[in-house]
Amino acid sequence: MLDKTPITFAGNLAADPQINFTPNGDAVANFTVMVNRRVKRGDSWEDGPATSLLCELWQKNGSQKKEAEMFVESARRGDRVIGHGEVYTQTWEKDGETRYRDQVRVIEVGMSTAWKVVQVKE
Template identity: 35%
Template sequence: MAGDTIITVVGNLTADPELRYTPNGFAVANFTIASTPRTFDRQANEWKDGEALFLRASVWREHAENVAATLTKGQRVIAQGKLKQRSYESREGEKRTAFELDVDEIGPALRYSTAQVTRSSAGGGGGAVGGGQQRQPQQQSQPVQQQRPQAEEPWGGQQSGGGGGYGSGGWAAPGAGPSGGFDDEPPF
């Protein structure tokens, strides 16, 4: 929406995402991202950590289920979304303000690790569920796993894993789309 403050945060998860369901059956995952700035101190000739920013974040529906199944405590992530401000009164009657991130996109940061991405079986590529439909929790979602990569061919095919190139990695082989035609997804 116009006027929303969109930010990107890179940091580490302070705990595993907490997955809950609303009374209407919608999934929501809540978690905290700790982002610590680092600066180089030329006099001491070393890197120094600044003050950490702890930002609460939430993500909804199937996206929440994928996040809860994939991301874990300590993992470095990149998250983008709308920054929201919420005012409330504490139990002691003090007025407080909290900032939260309504996540649009999130994934593991790949600067210091690798990941193998697997599409969820219910993945619709488009995002939100239309027409007021509710999506039931998906158990088939497979998490992103951080691991050392095996020898790979272009577009995710592994040399040791049977098939290659187009035949693996979640991409359809040419001519093997759902209706026998080509898949609309590119091989990269």
């Protein structure tokens, strides 16, 4: 988990975000964002191949900021989101093999107003 490459992304949620809690009470929202790059073909633009970003948004126990919980309550599958975070590589052992997966530790995420009106409440 040494790699911390900054990333800013915009895409659609592949499923409703899920929230889990660690034994010490920290909350983490897990979600997948599908990002399509636009590709120019001649005089027109087309959707390129989709990339899925596995994301996690942490919230420390006792924090007054409830980002993870508010995001899970607000966001639904298909919603367009914009976020910023750091890419890191998670490693683990399975069947004697080392496995790798890139994930995004999200610092901040919000709903995009590109396709619909977003209402903010406190």
